[in-house]
Amino acid sequence: MDFKYIKFIDHGEWLEIRLNRPEIFNAIHKELLMELFSAFDRVENHSKCRCVVLSGEGKAFCSGQDLKVLKESYEDIPIKEFIKKYYNPLIIKIRSIKLPVIAKINGPAVGAGCALALATDLVLVCKEAYLAFNFIQIGLVPDAGTSFFLLRRVGYSKAFELTTTGRKVFGEEAEIMGLVDRCVEASELDELVKHYVEHYSSAPEMALKLIKQGLNKSLEMNLDQVLEMEAEHQNKAGSSDEFAEGIRAFNEKRSPNFGKNKRA
Known part of the structure; x- marks a missing residue:
């Protein structure tokens, strides 16, 4: 168009x-x-x-x-x-x-x-x-x-x-x-x-996506539902390459490289 x-x-x-x-x-x-x-x-x-x-x-x-x-x-x-x-x-x-x-x-x-x-x-x-x-x-x-x-x-x-x-x-x-x-x-x-x-x-795309999704969904949830959703989202984020890079960068005392131009 x-x-x-x-x-x-x-x-x-x-x-x-x-x-x-x-x-x-x-x-x-x-x-x-x-x-x-x-x-x-x-x-x-x-x-x-x-x-x-x-x-x-x-x-x-x-x-x-x-x-x-x-x-x-x-x-x-x-x-x-x-x-x-x-x-x-x-x-x-x-x-x-x-x-x-x-x-x-x-x-x-x-x-x-x-x-x-x-x-x-x-x-x-x-x-x-x-x-x-x-x-x-x-x-x-x-x-x-x-x-x-x-x-x-x-x-x-x-x-x-x-x-x-x-x-x-x-x-x-x-x-x-x-x-x-x-x-x-x-x-x-x-x-x-x-x-x-x-x-x-330069931020971790998977985490950004899940944060936005979680905040939007939480508007219509009770506390129990939010806690469950956060656990699921944290599991997804924790399984990503971006999390692994974040841990490596922390241990190596450097800024993380979350893979620019790469969709999570």
């Missing part, structure tokens, strides 16, 4: 998927959602990739659903069916990718743009950027997994406040409340992303 509304940039050990409608702040429409799904589908078949960065071209990350095309393009498609056909599969796809997915928020992330960011594993922002769950301002409710991810990041009271006011939460406040993971000056954002990309590119 050729991409028109996103950029798929191959950096070898990591991939960048960049929303590419900068003239309207990377607003989302059906075609962009389809391209995003295809791009993340391609990630799963990329043999060298160890990390994915989701970003936005220009001054914004994503301004949310493109409302100007709704009446023209979607008038015969029920909202429920549109969400279930285009948004929901994409959110599940992002969350199920075995590799770490980083959201790079360089500017506004609004509405569905927030949903895309929160579906990733790590959200990095600059101080000037803001997130706004502004669904209520057009008479709608949060969708695309917002209720799920936001509640787990900030708790009920703050999630209620943010979704019922739709106010802007700028970088520093977002980091303090746990809405995002790291906030830096705009001039430092690229370097921060690079730091995490390099870390994940």
